Amino acid sequence: xxxxxxxxxxxxxxxxRAHQLGLAQDPHWLRLGxxxxxxxxxxxxxxxxxxxxxxxxxxxxxxxxxDATLRAFFGATPQPADEVARGLMxxxxxxxARLVVLxxxxxxDPARLDPKPCPRWxxxxxxxxxxxxxxxxxxxxxxxxxxxxxxxxLRIRKRGPAVDxxxxxxxxxxxxxxxxxxxxxxxxxxxxGLFGFFPGTFRLRPFFYKVREYNDYESRxxxxxDLALTDAEVVILIAHVFELGSTYFDYYYVxxxxxxxxxxxxEAAAPRLRLLENVGTPVVPIDTVKALYGNPGLVREVRYRxxxxxxxxxxxxxxxxxxxxxxxxxxHDPETxxxxxxxxxxxxxxxxxxxxxxxxxxxxxxxxxPDGEGSRIKQRVLERRAALQRPSEPLRVDPPAHWPHDAHxxxxxxxxxxxxxxxxxxxxxxxxxxxxxxDDPLGGYPDLAQIEFFAGELRxxxxxxxxxxxxxxxxxISLHAMTSFDHRLSWKVxxxxxxxxxxxxxxxxxxxxxxxxxxxxxxxxxxxxxxxDVSVQASGALRGFEFARGVRAGAGPAAGLRLRLGxxxxxxxxxxxxxxxxxxxPWTWLTEVRLRFVVSGDVAIGVSARKLPEAVEAGLETxxxx
Amino acid sequence: xxxxxxxxxxxxxxxxxQAFAAAKYGAAGCGLGSIVFDSQPGIVQIFAATTNGTFGTxxxxxxxxxxxxxxxxxxxxxxxxxxGNREALAKxxxxxxxxxxxxxxxxxxxxxxxxxxxxxxxxFKAIFPAATTPSENVADSIVSxxxxxxxxxxxxxx
Numbered sequence: 023x024x025x026x027x028x029x030x031x032x033x034x035x036x037x038x039r040a041h042q043l044g045l046a047q048d049p050h051w052l053r054l055g056x057x058x059x060x061x062x063x064x065x066x067x068x069x070x071x072x073x074x075x076x077x078x079x080x081x082x083x084x085x086x087x088x089d090a091t092l093r094a095f096f097g098a099t100p101q102p103a104d105e106v107a108r109g110l111m112x113x114x115x116x117x118x119a120r121l122v123v124l125x126x127x128x129x130x131d132p133a134r135l136d137p138k139p140c141p142r143w144x145x146x147x148x149x150x151x152x153x154x155x156x157x158x159x160x161x162x163x164x165x166x167x168x169x170x171x172x173x174x175x176l177r178i179r180k181r182g183p184a185v186d187x188x189x190x191x192x193x194x195x196x197x198x199x200x201x202x203x204x205x206x207x208x209x210x211x212x213x214x215g216l217f218g219f220f221p222g223t224f225r226l227r228p229f230f231y232k233v234r235e236y237n238d239y240e241s242r243x244x245x246x247x248d249l250a251l252t253d254a255e256v257v258i259l260i261a262h263v264f265e266l267g268s269t270y271f272d273y274y275y276v277x278x279x280x281x282x283x284x285x286x287x288x289e290a291a292a293p294r295l296r297l298l299e300n301v302g303t304p305v306v307p308i309d310t311v312k313a314l315y316g317n318p319g320l321v322r323e324v325r326y327r328x329x330x331x332x333x334x335x336x337x338x339x340x341x342x343x344x345x346x347x348x349x350x351x352x353x354h355d356p357e358t359x360x361x362x363x364x365x366x367x368x369x370x371x372x373x374x375x376x377x378x379x380x381x382x383x384x385x386x387x388x389x390x391x392p393d394g395e396g397s398r399i400k401q402r403v404l405e406r407r408a409a410l411q412r413p414s415e416p417l418r419v420d421p422p423a424h425w426p427h428d429a430h431x432x433x434x435x436x437x438x439x440x441x442x443x444x445x446x447x448x449x450x451x452x453x454x455x456x457x458x459x460x461d462d463p464l465g466g467y468p469d470l471a472q473i474e475f476f477a478g479e480l481r482x483x484x485x486x487x488x489x490x491x492x493x494x495x496x497x498x499i500s501l502h503a504m505t506s507f508d509h510r511l512s513w514k515v516x517x518x519x520x521x522x523x524x525x526x527x528x529x530x531x532x533x534x535x536x537x538x539x540x541x542x543x544x545x546x547x548x549x550x551x552x553x554x555d556v557s558v559q560a561s562g563a564l565r566g567f568e569f570a571r572g573v574r575a576g577a578g579p580a581a582g583l584r585l586r587l588g589x590x591x592x593x594x595x596x597x598x599x600x601x602x603x604x605x606x607x608p609w610t611w612l613t614e615v616r617l618r619f620v621v622s623g624d625v626a627i628g629v630s631a632r633k634l635p636e637a638v639e640a641g642l643e644t645x646x647x648x
Numbered sequence: 649x650x651x652x653x654x655x656x657x658x659x660x661x662x663x664x665x666q667a668f669a670a671a672k673y674g675a676a677g678c679g680l681g682s683i684v685f686d687s688q689p690g691i692v693q694i695f696a697a698t699t700n701g702t703f704g705t706x707x708x709x710x711x712x713x714x715x716x717x718x719x720x721x722x723x724x725x726x727x728x729x730x731x732g733n734r735e736a737l738a739k740x741x742x743x744x745x746x747x748x749x750x751x752x753x754x755x756x757x758x759x760x761x762x763x764x765x766x767x768x769x770x771x772f773k774a775i776f777p778a779a780t781t782p783s784e785n786v787a788d789s790i791v792s793x794x795x796x797x798x799x800x801x802x803x804x805x806x
Contacts, residue, residue, distance in 0.1 A: 408772030
């Protein structure tokens with residue numbers, strides 16, 4: 023207590039200095055506290071855990087929080103009894119980034135602080151040993167709605183001897199922001215995820231868990247963006263992540279998601295960076311990667327870590343047909359004899375590719391079912407491989423031709439003109455919230471997938487009549503090219519509403535859900551796919567079932583093709599024919615052809631024509647990606 | 649409004665696409681199953697949890713103390729590494745080379761990753777006698793093999 027009086031005086035002097043400097047309105051302080059002004063809430067911190075604030079009004083009052091922080095640092099206010107009782111660290115240990123930043127701004131005498139032992143911080147620091155930071159983009163994973171848009175996290179490279187980085191990379195740390203889901207009901211899950219009912223927290227774990235999870239378990243390529251941060255910025259980032267460990271945020275999948283908070287943490291560490299202002303809503307991970315490039319010099323190197331299936335493809339590329347057959351049969355029957363004439367190098371290659379194929383094919387089973395079929399096959403293939411007693415050549419995988427940061431913008435608007443034999447001429451306006459269509463420019467997105475969210479088209483006809491032609495909540499297509507190794511089915515789902523132009527009605531807007539399963543062939547520039555679809559449509563004006571007028575169900579084949587003629591020109595065609603039991607007109611169908619030309623990076627033009635049972639249409643459109 | 653729209657989208661998606669394998673939730677420890685699925689937002693976790701029923705049992709707090717699944721140099725860290733990388737490491741050992749072997753050699757303080765690879769490759773059957781061999785046993789065999797082969801000079805295994 024003897025020290026309290028002079029320290030209290032010093033604390034007040036620093037509080038006064040902070041006020042004088044207007045520090046509470048300084049962007050760096052606001053970023054450290056995650057205070058942001060929003061239309062509904064006013065100025066408020068996005069951090070929701072109360073332990074992140076020292077002042078009871080701290081969440082909405084950056085100035086009061088600043089004063090309380092300074093007073094706590096200098097020991098002018100003791101730690102509240104309830105915090106002590108809950109085992110909470112004293113403020114001095116809990117807010118290392120605030121400490122560093124305030125010292126830098128106020129230039130106070132560190133000897134006047136009220137230091138405390140901080141074993142947890144020491145341990146955390148010892149674990150991380152940060153040297154530099156990369157932002158990692160994990161590619162799209164269509165089989166999980168939460169991962170459809172990709173994911174970003176940070177890798178913290180550990181200090182270490184200047185050896186080949188490959189020798190220690192897996193031992194680095196990974197910092198990840200994610201939701202702590204507490205339900206397994208899909209509808210509740212979607213609801214809670216969208217409306218911020220899950221708490222989101224930052225976590226640190228060894229980088230190898232991320233590699234195993236994304237590269238191996240989910241077969242997603244990883245793209246690393248090494249960031250040119252100063253040593254001080256790296257330290258503040260790590261210290262700030264430690265601060266965030268004491269709190270949580272409300273997780274919103276659409277905007278305040280993993281990618282948003284990763285950028286917010288980077289901005290808090292390095293106030294010179296302008297990241298979130300370069301990202302719109304929704305916050306799509308790929309846009310946050312592109313936002314890095316809004317800061318010249320920030321990305322100093324890009325690197326690529328191929329997924330398990332990319333590695334497998336590299337192993338079998340150029341392999342003779344007879345050896346490929348052996349690889350495939352090893353993955354079924356690990357005792358498959360290798361011909362005696364096969365050279366040892368080729369035996370090694372075949373067994374190595376066989377093991378990779380088992381890993382890809384049984385990725386979901388291997389970590390969990392050591393007594394399963396996949397584990398049994400893999401064990402035997404590896405035994406045979408090890409028995410050869412020779413090291414394999416290191417696998418070389420070419421870096422990708424297109425990187426995520428080269429991708430077109432995730433949002434899209436379009437405008438055009440249309441002629442229809444039923445309704446004459448019209449102007450068209452189109453919008454797509456996200457993300458990528460099969461005809462869109464190549465590169466940065468999965469080439470065999472379409473992920474369209476909230477896409478629609480308006481038609482403005484004669485007399486300025488405005489009509490909604492189409493509005494899809496989702497239109498997703500996931501194509502798996504059939505190869506001798508990959509027999510997975512392709513699938514698609516579309517949910518939304520569109521105009522019906524057949525015997526069911528002439529131009530009524532009908533809600534629609536269509537699901538399809540099928541197969542795809544990828545022959546270089548040419549992509550072919552076919553699915554068997556089921557579809558349900560509903561509209562008040564629709565002549566459907568006898569027992570439920572306004573509703574009809576259809577089933578039938580659909581097919582499409584796409585031809586990439588170089589990087590700029592894409593031609594495509596497609597159609598479907600559905601049988602409609604018990605409805606007016608037993609069939610409905612559609613055929614269409616499209617041609618798309620990329621004028622420059624984010625601008626494309628397209629022409630299209632389509633025929634439906636009661637309409638023929640042709641259109642010209644300009645697309646802008648942003 | 650925007651969120652309301654997307655809520656509908658996700659509900660449709662979640663209920664209509666894909667059958668996901670209901671993987672067995674891993675036993676506690678530092679294996680992939682116990683670590684990865686505790687933070688995964690998404691349906692994988694939802695299904696993974698159906699056989700377990702709880703979430704967050706292995707949560708890594710940043711400030712709430714340490715997790716045991718860390719890879720500080722030494723035998724304990726090496727074992728964590730081996731358990732977490734088991735599938736990839738088994739493959740690399742069978743090949744006598746690969747990234748997991750190089751990192752293991754760094755962690756164990758061995759002079760030459762190539763030599764580590766060839767010693768472990770030679771001992772593959774002893775280290776991985778069966779696919780069902782528990783990861784702890786695999787980790788023990790690897791660590792004791794590295795210690796036994798003094799020529800490897802693995803200095804950080806104690």
